[in-house]
Amino acid sequence: MEEIIINGGNRLRGTVEIDGAKNAVLPIMAAAILATKGVNRIESVPILADVLTMKAVLEALNVKTNFNENDSTMLIDAQDSLTSEASFELVSKMRASIVVLGPLLTRLGHAKVAMPGGCAIGSRPIDLHLKGLRQLGAHIVQNGGFIEAEARKLIGAPIYLDFPSVGATENIMMAATLAEGTTYIDNAAREPEIVDLAMFLSEMGAQISGAGTETIKVVGVPELHGAVHQVVQDRIEAGTFMVAAAITQGDVLIKDAIAAHNRPLISKLTEMGVVIEEHDQGVRVIGPEKLIPVNVKTLPHPGFPTDMQPQMTIAQLMADGTSIMNETVFENRFMHVDELRRMNAQIEIEGNTVLLHGRAQLKGAAVEATDLRAAAALILAGLVAEGETRVGQLHYLDRGYHLIQQKLSLLGADIRRSEIAADGTERPVLSVISKEA
Numbered sequence: 001m002e003e004i005i006i007n008g009g010n011r012l013r014g015t016v017e018i019d020g021a022k023n024a025v026l027p028i029m030a031a032a033i034l035a036t037k038g039v040n041r042i043e044s045v046p047i048l049a050d051v052l053t054m055k056a057v058l059e060a061l062n063v064k065t066n067f068n069e070n071d072s073t074m075l076i077d078a079q080d081s082l083t084s085e086a087s088f089e090l091v092s093k094m095r096a097s098i099v100v101l102g103p104l105l106t107r108l109g110h111a112k113v114a115m116p117g118g119c120a121i122g123s124r125p126i127d128l129h130l131k132g133l134r135q136l137g138a139h140i141v142q143n144g145g146f147i148e149a150e151a152r153k154l155i156g157a158p159i160y161l162d163f164p165s166v167g168a169t170e171n172i173m174m175a176a177t178l179a180e181g182t183t184y185i186d187n188a189a190r191e192p193e194i195v196d197l198a199m200f201l202s203e204m205g206a207q208i209s210g211a212g213t214e215t216i217k218v219v220g221v222p223e224l225h226g227a228v229h230q231v232v233q234d235r236i237e238a239g240t241f242m243v244a245a246a247i248t249q250g251d252v253l254i255k256d257a258i259a260a261h262n263r264p265l266i267s268k269l270t271e272m273g274v275v276i277e278e279h280d281q282g283v284r285v286i287g288p289e290k291l292i293p294v295n296v297k298t299l300p301h302p303g304f305p306t307d308m309q310p311q312m313t314i315a316q317l318m319a320d321g322t323s324i325m326n327e328t329v330f331e332n333r334f335m336h337v338d339e340l341r342r343m344n345a346q347i348e349i350e351g352n353t354v355l356l357h358g359r360a361q362l363k364g365a366a367v368e369a370t371d372l373r374a375a376a377a378l379i380l381a382g383l384v385a386e387g388e389t390r391v392g393q394l395h396y397l398d399r400g401y402h403l404i405q406q407k408l409s410l411l412g413a414d415i416r417r418s419e420i421a422a423d424g425t426e427r428p429v430l431s432v433i434s435k436e437a
């Protein structure tokens, strides 16, 4: 069993480097399926469990991949003939594998992808993905735990999304690149990761405009080719370090952070009294002695990101007074609250809202991550808790953060990752992901 062990109380100081975005690289890897000529070269690929799962999904489809972890570059070659079936075994490991549906369907005319289940944070249906693909002319059946989609040729169409779903926007946008005619996606998701995917698709020869706005226009082209692309910085990893600096009275430069991608977080932290400076080198975050309580509501971009919600609750707990967090994107994203209570946090849950009573006198405890961002939140709580916090179930953390303990330790935190033997003895863990590859 592995744990991250933190002794709280240290101020964080220094500069931290942030990896490429998980939520950008996963659809970009899926988009590489569309290149029938030439090899794709993806740079700034983060070393994450989810990236290795998507790599396995691609390889099972007969796409060749080569991940050089030393220079964070992945080559993806989809020039050979591909299979069109993504197994339950792989899709069940990672919900985001559903984004291979659109590329496979539009390239091969057929795709069979296992139904992704729900996950800890919610039921997460894919009705909007399917509705959009049907509007492009796909015939789709759901049978035996699989979605089977067919269309000799997709035909561009106007599509309105009832909700700006990130995954549905990505699947439809990718499917539309090789469709005949023009597709408009209205009420599209506007996340920076959508913009990054659209940039990659354009570099591959696709004709896309409007990514990052409510309406995306895709004019179908006959074929796409391999491209070189650098993945955008992970705004959620950057945001997690912003909160770490804010709560520890720290002074941290988040190197090359793109402030425009973290506007809602920066705005809320500023309201709390955190000093945030935007420099050419990145965003500097200086935590005050006292944090002011704030109320936060998660929304699709450019609203406050749900993927920063658990981390933000730690900042709210450290404020002098009561704050409210309202989660509107996922129905079950407060699983970290029970673990925080074990650390002496006073939190009340009322439906999709929590009341966080600060300033919390957090006490170190043994806690378990329940999902990816819950893991990050518990580590943040450990940074400000009195005594020792031990965070378990680290496979969730490894989905989205590479070597977070090393990055925090370089900033001055007392933190380590260890393998704990049955007799309680500890062995340091240095390399986390590659052993699973």
Ligand SMILES: CC(=O)N[C@H]1[C@@H](OP(=O)(O)OP(=O)(O)OC[C@H]2O[C@@H](n3ccc(=O)[nH]c3=O)[C@H](O)[C@@H]2O)O[C@H](CO)[C@@H](O)[C@@H]1O
Pocket (backbone or CB within 6 Å): 022, 023, 024, 026, 096, 122, 123, 124, 125, 126, 127, 128, 129, 130, 163, 164, 165, 166, 167, 168, 189, 193, 300, 306, 307, 329, 330, 331
């Ligand atoms: C790999 C990836 O990029 N994951 C991100 C992506 O997930 P994901 O793409 O799954 O998130 P969506 O934007 O699709 O989901 C948002 C909400 O819409 C609902 N919904 C979605 C699709 C659908 O067909 N029907 C439907 O009802 C979901 O259940 C959820 O309540 O965006 C989320 C919202 O910013 C982030 O938290 C995830 O980190």
Ligand SMILES: C=C(OP(=O)(O)O)C(=O)O
Pocket (backbone or CB within 6 Å): 023, 095, 096, 119, 121, 307, 372, 373, 400
């Ligand atoms: C919810 C997340 O990811 P996923 O959609 O891959 O589960 C996340 O990154 O916080």
